[in-house]
Amino acid sequence: MAKAFKYGRKGITGQLEQAERDLLRNLFADIIDMLEPASAAHADPLAALIGLDMDVSVPTDPALKRLLPDVVKAVDPASTAMALEFRQLTERSLREDKIGALRAADLDLDSDKMVLNDEQAKHWAMALNDVRLVLGERLSIRGEADADRIHQLQDWSQADDVDSYLALVYNFVSWLQEGLVQAMLLGLKDRGRARG
Template sequence: MVQSVVTMLDERENVSPHDELEELTGMRTGSASPPENSVLGRLLPDFHRADAEGVEEKSDEMAGLNSALRSLNEPQIIEAKRGVASVLLETLPPEGGKVSLSPEQADAWVTAVNDARLALGTMLEISDETPEEIDPNDPRAPQLGVYHWLTWMQDSLVTAVMGD
């Protein structure tokens, strides 16, 4: 799952438009448009969302602001997500077993597990209304168990990092 997230992020980065200004300034830029893929949209959300009332005249201004912020920040966000995923994959024992992490590695695991959980939750269309268990014949049933395990893992990591 973590490697799948990295692959999606790599693909997003690879389709970003080439920016000649980047060559002159050294300042990396990414795509100004939000991802069309719902999983990537969850991993790389807009920086500002319209409020519940959704003032119409501000929507163009908000879209422009989101585009500018996305273009300037998305490469670093992708790099950071790729970095924490790399830490998780490098510290995961190939044959399973006990895992011992430094505080920095544990922080990376929290973030990487969160990204995997968000990705899977989006694919499964998890919402507040999703029951803990679903019909075993539902095609999402096997993956829902993985989602719950990732939730437990994330909670356990956060508890360990916080020292409780």
């Protein structure tokens, strides 16, 4: 498998095979589906403007909760109330930002050779990260030992059930994100050097 993302004179370039692009499109679409708010934006224009949503509740799906976590450790009634209040103020815009990054990355997949500016690269890193968070939750990756166990699976001929297939997809997306972030870090380093 070729290196998908590289840092060079043109910035960050990426090249993916058709099957890889199809897989990513499906993954991005799945996560967008999860993140679409259940209700339309608030009818009150001011509430809609500031993204206020009084109908939100803590997600019951642990994968969705990992994407939209509480802002405080909800350990008692006071902290639970604070977490909910924060959710009412921010969850809708958090969902929209995440969907925005996933859609932006999806658009870049229209061409088989990608040239990403900083903003596009950031959207890609965020989108791939959210995909990995959801897959990690589905695969019950709770600790480093789980992560190592999943990492062992690298051969597509081993994909004989849903979990091993998901594990291989997780490893592919991890490999993609690692390469992309390494390219982004090289870009940061280069600019740091240019600034002296």
